[in-house]
Amino acid sequence: MDLSTTYLGLKLKNPIVASASPLSRSMESMHRLEDAGTSAIVMHSLFEEQIIHEAESLDHYKSAGTESYAEALTYFPDTGDYHFAPEEYLELVAKAANKLEIPIIASMNGITPGGWTSYAKKMVEAGASALELNVYYIPTDGTMAGVDVENRYSDVLKEVRGAVKIPVAVKLSPFFSSIPNVAQRLVSEGADGLVFFNRFYQPDIDLEELDVKPGVELSNSYANRLPMRWIGILFGKTKASLAATSGVHTAEDVLKLTMVGADVTMMCSALLMHGPEYIGKVLKDLERWMQEHEYESIEQMKGSLSHKSIADPSAYERANYMKALNRYKLLA
Template sequence: MDLSTRYLGLALHNPLVASASPLTSTVPGVRRLVDAGVAAVVLPSLFEEQVHREQLRDLQLVEAHEHAFSEAATYFPSPSPSPTQPGGAKRYVRLVERAVAAVDVPVIASLNGSTPGGWPLFAHAMQEAGAAAVELNITFVPGDPRTTGRQVEDRHVEILERVLENVSIPVAVKLGPQFSSPGELALRLDRTGARGLVLFNRFVQPDIDPEAMVVSPGFPLSTPTEAPLARTWIAVLHGHVGCSLAASTGVETAADVAAYLLAGADVVMSTSSLLRHGPEHASVLLDGLTDWLTRKGFAGVDEARGRLAVPRDVDASTYERAGYVAALEHARETYGGVPRT
């Protein structure tokens, strides 16, 4: 069975990618995932705030003692040897280097931030460390109610443009679903030069614990019930963008992987199921995918991909609306008493 696929222009021996998680934060963890069969790994993100905080701390220490005897300078952090490698970035570069040396599959670095800032420099450092690609995890929550939707979208495009000016490796953008028109933004990012789109990001959403009266920072693992939204947009975008489409969220079983491929995904990323069941669950997903492809008479992944995507020659809005109405009718038949809308 031919499970091979391509993602970001990279040849992969199967469509399963381990997305960023504690499992990919260490070299032994990366090795376990690759040994279990994943075709690529995404390292946890280097956070913009982490780097800036360390830069500020170092600056404050130096300024606080700038009038002390010169001999005392050895007790404080030395200036970073390069603007691309302050504390956090330097450690991250080392992780990239060690992971790349330890496995024979693509290692994708990840950057998480919300401003153009130093992203281009950090991305270039990832490239120099051997990363096969960079994933931009743009987490911008517009707290100012005067911020327009277009301003949020423009920031995504600007960050991508700046990074692309400084690297030659492929760049993917991981998007959240909270846009008025995710499809239009996807087309803009594709035209700007993104080699891939990861759909969708699951943002950390703090909640309120009424008993303890505190803000809870919990981050529950995803479940298959969250997957339809991402599958819907992958099915809509398949054939309309030239970049790769990566599915993320709600991958628990081989059936979830197969459904994403039918929608048009080039690769399927998993975090939660690998955390729940361990890295070895990757082999379970791949064995199940092989069995499904065989039972359905497909010679490989390419034959299954996009079989249930929205046809290019139809109005996607009408197509999705018809699906919505059909779902309501099915709900009425199944449960009864569902009000008409």
């Protein structure tokens, strides 16, 4: 049975990729991911803020209150050279690329073009096989039009694209007016792959403190319905690789997403819940299902249930809503 797939031009041994998560923060857990069977690792993100502000903030706090009072002209010893997050990140990419057999996809998270994107080149030098660009942007300004948000994606992509030759994927927000149009634009501007979707962490309210608290909720399988629809719609209409992330928990999830057209399915929450070894179980289940249903390869099923491949494409469209609504009425 052939589980292999191609993503961003990289030949991968199966369609399960470990997506950006804390598991890629140490070599130990990355080894475990590889041993469990992941076909590639998307590293945790290096944030624009880390590149820009970390050094400044350390400088600020180390020098606060200095040269003010004769007995305490400084408060910290000079501890020599510092390893800031970007350097640590690059070191880890280099180690991972060197020690692991599977491809390493480095990830960058930022919202403005600028100096920080020069780290893309350093990531390539460190040995990354591809880059994933995560533009985590929440517009709050009413004067900002949808196209302005799209331009941000585009600007960051162009800057990174201009700096490196390796494949670049863009992780998208699900909140564009026309996802196919954005996808088309980004691909025309050099994106080799699209990742569906960024899970924006939704804020929560603390009623006692009257405060907004950031909350991190792990996903469940239901969350893959959103990427499922849009990958299904885009399959066959773009030359870019398509990756599904959000809600990939079981072999069934992998199968469904592959059938709508995903080249790879990326796991995060499931691995955080069950550990890296869980990939092995999903792969076994995947093989078993394919055997039971007499599939020969992943490529064979890829896109078989996509928008363009199914008899009733309206299932992906407005009609889907009507059907769902009717079903709800019946249940009620």
